[in-house]
Amino acid sequence: MKHNNLKVLVPALFLSVGLLSIQGCKPKGTQSAVSGNAAAKVYVAPGKYDEFYNFVSGGFSGQMSVYGIPSGRLLRVIPVFSVDPEKGYGYSEESKPMLNTSNGFIPWDDLHHIALSVTNSEHDGRWVFANGNNTPRIARVDLKTFRTAEIIEIPNSAGNHSSPFITENSEYVVAGTRFSVPIGDKQDVPINSYKENFKGTVSFIGVDKTSGKMNIAFQILTPGINFDLARAGKGKSAGWFFFSCYNSEKANTLLEVNASQKDKDFIMCVNWKKAEEYAKAGKGVKKAVKYAHNTYDESTHSATSTMENEVLVLDPKDCPDMIYFMPCPKSPHGCDTDPTGEFIVGSGKLAATIPVFSFTKIQAAIAAKDYDGSFDGIPVLKYASVLHGEVQKPGLGPLHTEFDEKGNAYTSFFVSSEVVKWNVQSLKVLDRIATYYSVGHLSVPGGPTKKPHGKYLIAYNKITKDRYLPTGPELAQSAQLYDISGEKMKLLLDFPTIGEPHYAEAIPAELIMKNSQKIYKIEDNKNPYAAKGDNFARVERKGNEIHVYMTSIRSHFTPDNIEGVKLGETVYFHVTNLEQDWDVPHGFAIKGANNAELLIMPGETQTLKWIPEKVGVFPMYCTDFCSALHQEMQGYIRVSPPGANVPLTFSTGKTAPAATEKKDTVKTK
């Protein structure tokens, strides 16, 4: 296969380079945006590594994908909020609890945003957080294993969009509710009593410094508006968090029109250090709620789901000087802080300008109580007093802003399909470049941190149309890679993504690759159903259950012949992969299993639950090509009628005739 691919690829590469170069001479058309040496700039030779990892949200797929930059090669899809047959996630008995919620097991959610862990506002390569949008949750993925390690549900929230942005030293990730909802005991209320009964919340989820383990430290109760996006401050503003909000009209229907009435909505400024003090000082109220907290244990290879029933809520009425509203034009979406922490960029989806706010001015306005009234009792800062300035006529439909290390900002424009480069101090537009088409989020490696690597910018587009060979009504959303090392931005590459990419982050590869785990040590396997060697393989009956403690190693299962199972019994296959070799997983599948298959990493134990529905002999085999004798890696299990007189037996490698069966070839339980 690889041979064939190379043969096709090489001429294709030459041809495409040739075409690009020829088209580079034409003055117009979308292809002319690509300069002659673009191919060389994204070419990562066979056996060479990409410079950056790019963690990309999968949107409605509920997953996260990992690409190499600059090649745009897909390296991994990490299942987070949706089941994934490629990894067995959500199918194996061990991983199912990860998708448990207060509403039960949810196999599919919507993942929008990424937050890489930081130390001193710089990427540290330990974890990546992601938000579950529909049924509000936050997940933590461990970057040693590229696996979802923890998921915590967010109570008093609906549409967890303003999430999971992160503070300077990963003290907290946040979860701001998109929908305001009835909070407390009175849940059954008329929808049109919105103004009276609906409230918003922003939650601060504490992250343990060592283990990364999350807990909901506190929630702040807010007026009944919609929270959209957020960013923590950095450096001088590190103790603050900024949330864009819309629907200050408090509409509960046809928001398209009704939430666009006012000239200005808000950015909510939260002094989270102060909120933390209030929480510690007992100013909050513990509210009864119900939410799931799921963790994956790397030593038992098993997830557990715990239902929590209490959350600490801070009401601004009892906590003065904790939150302020800052007017921001027309339903702000992006709310991004620059690398110095001084500037906060608000992007009003419907605004003609991009306002840039100054943290120093915000502090001065708060000190001087320079207010423009209040909103639901919360002080509103005077727009003119907190404004650094506005970028005039930048484009149509500003959405998101990333930064480089030279004081420049890059803002995406959905309606005019372009990225605009501008200077944060001078507010002057420096360059603009077309995207294809209708761009959403942007990512500069390190772009949301104190230390951007302004070499590349990746644009994540919503519409693909004619960019790739057509594949029916739906096309893979495109990402586009730009070279931003010079004064002018240059388009280098299109690459397809999974689901729909929303926010993404990119990080230097060396921060992650050095920690990447290769195998699970078999001696550290604490799964209670592990069989840590062929000699521990066995079959046991426990009441109505048959437990098969099975091992797999190139190229056989132990046991691989099982008899004596009766129809009506439930069979659990606990398969331990005895391999201690990187990238040698084994699979396990049994004919007729209507739930799943398994995929088991080296040193790991995973369980498949199987309820036979017919009498007969059922084949089972390894589904992940493991060795030269992979096709020989198979076995049989015999299912007999309920009253049958077949003893429970199991064996491997014994082929003696039936007459001597009991004596020589099988261990009988």
Add this chain to the structure above:
Amino acid sequence: MKKIFSLPLFALSLLIGSCNGDKKTTEESATSDAVVTGGQEAVKDDESAKDVVKVAVGSKDHTTLVAALKQADLVTSLSNAGPFTVFAPVNAAFDKLPAGTVEGLMKDDKKADLQNILQYHVTTSSLKADFFTDGMTLGMVNGDNITFSVKDGKVMINGIATIIASIPASNGMIHVIDGVLLPPAKK
């Protein structure tokens, strides 16, 4: 698999094709020119268990075997997923061969003979010593069979080599033997 395509040509096509002949082109394609990749034996991995080649390389009693595997270009294959059973003669076993045999086999024009002998020591299946029974025959990678005899728990192969130790490796089993197995003469 290891075919390396011509990158200088690639760079050249860029230069010719490009309108502005950006100077960076030459520089950047020149760096990607030096693509040299090893096989699986070159993978950097200190976490996994050692494969059969790494185990042999780590044994001071198998320096002759390791040198022979290298000469016979079998290192990449034996670093593969396998699984393998390797009967690994110790240095002393090679020393028992008539004087000059090993030196002769190590010459480039005898590579095919060396490969034939070494492949007669390998089968693609991971087998423990207790699997072998008296009178059992086993097909080897070179296409010939070996025959086992088992007496008092000792496993002997072809009546000339005894298994003196067995070492599990990540991609199979190594059985250390005290004699070199010579394939039957071609008829």
